[in-house]
Amino acid sequence: MAKHDLNNILEKGIELFRLNGYHNTGIRDILKACDMPKGSFYHSFESKEDFVIKAISHFEEVIGKDFEKNLSDESLSYYERIKNHFKIHIKWYTDNDFKVGCLLGNLSTEVAGTIDSVSNSISGVYDRWSRGLASFIKKGQEQGEIVDDIEALHLANYLFDSFNGAVGRMKVERSSEPLDLFLNINMTFIKNKEKNVN
Amino acid sequence: MAKHDLNNILEKGIELFRLNGYHNTGIRDILKACDMPKGSFYHSFESKEDFVIKAISHFEEVIGKDFEKNLSDESLSYYERIKNHFKIHIKWYTDNDFKVGCLLGNLSTEVAGTIDSVSNSISGVYDRWSRGLASFIKKGQEQGEIVDDIEALHLANYLFDSFNGAVGRMKVERSSEPLDLFLNINMTFIKNKEKNVN
DNA sequence: TATCAATAAACGATCGGTCTATTATTGTAT
DNA sequence: ATACAATAATAGACCGATCGTTTATTGATA
Numbered sequence: 001m002a003k004h005d006l007n008n009i010l011e012k013g014i015e016l017f018r019l020n021g022y023h024n025t026g027i028r029d030i031l032k033a034c035d036m037p038k039g040s041f042y043h044s045f046e047s048k049e050d051f052v053i054k055a056i057s058h059f060e061e062v063i064g065k066d067f068e069k070n071l072s073d074e075s076l077s078y079y080e081r082i083k084n085h086f087k088i089h090i091k092w093y094t095d096n097d098f099k100v101g102c103l104l105g106n107l108s109t110e111v112a113g114t115i116d117s118v119s120n121s122i123s124g125v126y127d128r129w130s131r132g133l134a135s136f137i138k139k140g141q142e143q144g145e146i147v148d149d150i151e152a153l154h155l156a157n158y159l160f161d162s163f164n165g166a167v168g169r170m171k172v173e174r175s176s177e178p179l180d181l182f183l184n185i186n187m188t189f190i191k192n193k194e195k196n197v198n
Numbered sequence: 199m200a201k202h203d204l205n206n207i208l209e210k211g212i213e214l215f216r217l218n219g220y221h222n223t224g225i226r227d228i229l230k231a232c233d234m235p236k237g238s239f240y241h242s243f244e245s246k247e248d249f250v251i252k253a254i255s256h257f258e259e260v261i262g263k264d265f266e267k268n269l270s271d272e273s274l275s276y277y278e279r280i281k282n283h284f285k286i287h288i289k290w291y292t293d294n295d296f297k298v299g300c301l302l303g304n305l306s307t308e309v310a311g312t313i314d315s316v317s318n319s320i321s322g323v324y325d326r327w328s329r330g331l332a333s334f335i336k337k338g339q340e341q342g343e344i345v346d347d348i349e350a351l352h353l354a355n356y357l358f359d360s361f362n363g364a365v366g367r368m369k370v371e372r373s374s375e376p377l378d379l380f381l382n383i384n385m386t387f388i389k390n391k392e393k394n395v396n
Numbered sequence: 397t398a399t400c401a402a403t404a405a406a407c408g409a410t411c412g413g414t415c416t417a418t419t420a421t422t423g424t425a426t
Numbered sequence: 427a428t429a430c431a432a433t434a435a436t437a438g439a440c441c442g443a444t445c446g447t448t449t450a451t452t453g454a455t456a
Contacts, residue, residue: 021308023221026445039403041447048446099311108366109307110219113297119370126370150383157367158379165363168306169355172317172324181356185348189387202436224411235437237415242435246412 006044009034010058013051018100022052022110053121059103060125071136078140083187086163090179093167098174105164130156147192155190162186202234204242208256211249216298220250220308251319257301258323269334276338281385284361288377291365296372303362328354345390353388360384
């Protein structure tokens with residue numbers, strides 16, 4: 001039995017990676033943030049690379065739950081559920097003063113081009129998330145809420161990517177405007193105007 | 199008169215920042231890439247931060263020209279010019295094996311949250327570029343080529359952000375698919391279907 | 397007493413940045 | 427034109443700090 005809760009360390013690491021990036025976050029910073037002694041890190045993790053891979057998995061688990069909950073809210077139309085999901089995330093970024101990015105977005109731009117294990121790991125998460133979102137988009141298309149001239153899986157992938165781009169810009173502008181633009185424009189775009197659904 | 203061409207150093211730095219990121223690119227790496235000794239760097243630049251700010255300016259200049267050229271191609275409709283511009287960039291990323299990001303996109307996610315001078319500098323570039331693109335979007339809207347229910351400046355900002363998100367994903371997937379999706383989906387979205395313009 | 401997780405201390409490498417010394421280049425006076 | 431001081435530019439050794447990682451030792455358990 002480990003004395004230190006590994007999930008706690010992973011979450012502190014995720015927090016710091018999101019705030020300061022991968023290469024600008026030292027292992028010492030993570031350890032200091034959760035009062036773990038300096039020597040203990042390599043008892044639980046093989047390397048920093050191993051740590052970030054496990055952090056990605058933990059992130060998938062935590063955000064994935066939130067994700068499923070939002071999309072399964074049967075009081076809303078499929079279109080509204082998707083909109084609501086992004087709205088909730090926008091609120092979160094706003095509450096964090098526009099200084100924190102998405103773990104996957106940060107790692108994608110910073111290290112996905114140089115560390116293969118990281119890009120492979122992120123790719124898997126996006127694949128699963130996109131298929132999850134796509135299943136709800138498809139239902140929305142079948143209900144006539146969402147435009148159906150674009151494949152659901154393509155639309156899902158695109159929406160995630162576009163949102164990440166807006167998050168990057170948000171950090172620059174220190175404002176929710178890029179996120180709001182993302183939401184308003186894409187929600188206008190994907191709405192099937194022939195039906196009048198909220 | 200300087201023996202070393204400052205623009206050459208800036209371009210090598212931009213290349214490395216785009217490939218490996220800001221914190222993962224040491225000043226030594228930049229100097230080695232252009233055979234410049236250490237002492238000369240600090241004769242020309244105050245610090246790494248000063249260097250990256252000047253690199254952003256140089257990047258604005260270089261890409262800005264390319265940008266203006268593409269959008270001023272009078273053989274194409276406004277809609278086609280915009281599409282063509284992004285197409286040219288997609289080809290460039292493809293030629294670079296999907297491992298290189300946009301300087302501004304990289305710096306936005308990696309350091310815009312922590313180094314104010316960088317976020318301010320990037321913000322200025324985006325502001326000028328967005329206004330440039332918006333002026334052409336506006337003309338496209340007036341010609342009935344582009345949907346006009348969204349403000350041109352908003353659309354311009356949104357397109358840049360969305361493209362950057364696709365570039366991040368491209369690095370993860372090592373594929374042009376995210377970029378192609380960005381182009382196909384957005385070009386479908388912004389096209390005014392009432393008129394039949396290429 | 398044997399085992400092994402947990403931890404402290406130290407490792408070599410590299411970071412951004414400074415320092416002093418040397419070499420080109422320039423402006424000025426003759 | 428020539429001599430010479432002044433300054434710009436080049437060169438690389440060097441600095442303390444910090445990087446990711448390794449090693450040696452401790453402390454608890456069986």
